[in-house]
Amino acid sequence: MIEAQQLTKRYGETTAVDRLDFTVKPGTVTGFLGPNGAGKSTTMRMIIGLDSPSAGTVTVNGRRYREHTAPLQEVGALLEAKTIHPGRSAFDHLMAQAYTHGIPRRRVDEVIEMTGIQSVARKRAGAFSLGMGQRLGIAAALLGDPATVMLDEPVNGLDPEGVLWIRNLLIGLAAEGRTVFVSSHLMTEMALVADHLIVVGRGRLLADTTVEELVRQTDGSAVTVATADPARLREILVGPGIEITGQTGSEELQVTGLTTRAIGLKAAEAGIALFELTAKRVSLEEAFMELTKDSVEYHGTTEITRSAA
Numbered sequence: 001m002i003e004a005q006q007l008t009k010r011y012g013e014t015t016a017v018d019r020l021d022f023t024v025k026p027g028t029v030t031g032f033l034g035p036n037g038a039g040k041s042t043t044m045r046m047i048i049g050l051d052s053p054s055a056g057t058v059t060v061n062g063r064r065y066r067e068h069t070a071p072l073q074e075v076g077a078l079l080e081a082k083t084i085h086p087g088r089s090a091f092d093h094l095m096a097q098a099y100t101h102g103i104p105r106r107r108v109d110e111v112i113e114m115t116g117i118q119s120v121a122r123k124r125a126g127a128f129s130l131g132m133g134q135r136l137g138i139a140a141a142l143l144g145d146p147a148t149v150m151l152d153e154p155v156n157g158l159d160p161e162g163v164l165w166i167r168n169l170l171i172g173l174a175a176e177g178r179t180v181f182v183s184s185h186l187m188t189e190m191a192l193v194a195d196h197l198i199v200v201g202r203g204r205l206l207a208d209t210t211v212e213e214l215v216r217q218t219d220g221s222a223v224t225v226a227t228a229d230p231a232r233l234r235e236i237l238v239g240p241g242i243e244i245t246g247q248t249g250s251e252e253l254q255v256t257g258l259t260t261r262a263i264g265l266k267a268a269e270a271g272i273a274l275f276e277l278t279a280k281r282v283s284l285e286e287a288f289m290e291l292t293k294d295s296v297e298y299h300g301t302t303e304i305t306r307s308a309a
C-alpha cells in the first residue's frame with residue numbers, strides 16, 4: 001500500500017508535485033498517468049526516498065521508505081534512470097544487490113528466469129538492448145519479492161512479445177495480492193492492465209478513479225441515431241443544450257446533450273421507428289486527453305487525430 005498525503009515537491013520556482021493525496025491499494029494494478037512534466041517521476045522518486053518532499057508525506061506499507069529495515073523486500077522499483085554498471089553482467093549486478101540485502105542466490109536465479117534473460121545473464125549489461133535493459137531493471141525490482149512493485153514506463157523499448165509479457169506480469173503480481181503502481185504514456189496498455197487510475201497534471205491530482213468510471217464520465221456526449229425520417233426526429237429532439245448534426249440525404253443524426261434512453265423514449269412517443277441508437281464510447285486515450293487538456297505543457301503543432309472508439 002502506498003499512501004501520499006499533501007505530497008509536494010518544489011524545485012525553485014517549479015512546483016513539480018502539488019499537494020497530492022492518493023492511496024495505491026494492494027491486489028490491483030494502479031496506473032499513474034499524466035502528460036509530460038506532470039510530476040509522475042518526481043512522485044515515484046519520493047516514494048522510494050530518492051527525493052525528499054518539500055511538504056507532506058508518502059509512505060509504503062505505513063512507513064516512509066527510509067524507515068524500513070529491509071526496503072527491497074517492501075518495495076521494488078524500476079525508475080527510468082539506469083543505475084547498472086555497463087561492464088558488469090546482469091547476473092553479477094543482481095548478485096551484488098542480493099548480497100547487500102541478504103537475499104539468497106536462489107532468488108537471483110528465479111528473477112532471471114521470470115524476466116526471460118537467462119540467455120544474456122552472463123553478458124555485459126552495457127551491451128544490452130533497451131528491451132533487455134528493461135527486463136533486467138524489472139528483475140532487480142522483483143529481487144526482494146516485494147509486496148509493492150512500482151514501475152516507471154516499464155513498456156519502454158519492449159517489442160510486442162515483451163509488452164504482452166509485462167501485461168501478464170503486472171496482472172499476475174496484482175493477483176498475488178501485491179500493490180502494483182505503474183506509469184505509462186501508452187493508454188491502450190493502461191486500459192488493458194490497470195483497474196484503477198491516478199491522473200496528474202502540472203503536479204495536481206486530476207482523477208483518482210477506475211478506468212471504467214473515467215471513460216464513463218467523458219462518455220455520453222455523442223449518440224448516433226438513424227431513422228427513415230431524420231427531419232421529424234430532429235424536430236422532436238431539439239431543445240436547449242442539445243446539438244443535432246447530420247448530412248443531407250442521410251438517415252443518420254449525431255446528437256449531443258441527450259442520452260440514448262431519452263432519445264429512445266421521445267422517438268417512441270412520437271411513433272418514430274429507430275434503426276440505430278448508439279452511444280459513442282470514448283477510448284481511455286480520448287478520456288485522458290479531455291481530462292488533461294488544460295494541463296499539457298508541451299503542445300505540438302500538428303492536429304491530434306482522435307482514434308475511433
Ligand SMILES: Nc1ncnc2c1ncn2[C@@H]1O[C@H](COP(=O)(O)OP(=O)(O)OP(=O)(O)O)[C@@H](O)[C@H]1O
Nearest residue numbers: 011014015016034035036037038039040041042043
Ligand atoms: N531535479 C529537478 N530540478 C528541477 N526541476 C525538475 C527536476 N526534476 C523534475 N523537474 C521538473 O518538475 C516537473 C515534473 O517532472 P517529472 O519528471 O516528475 O514529470 P513526469 O510526469 O515524470 O514527466 P514525463 O512523463 O515527461 O516523464 C517538470 O516541470 C520538470 O521539469
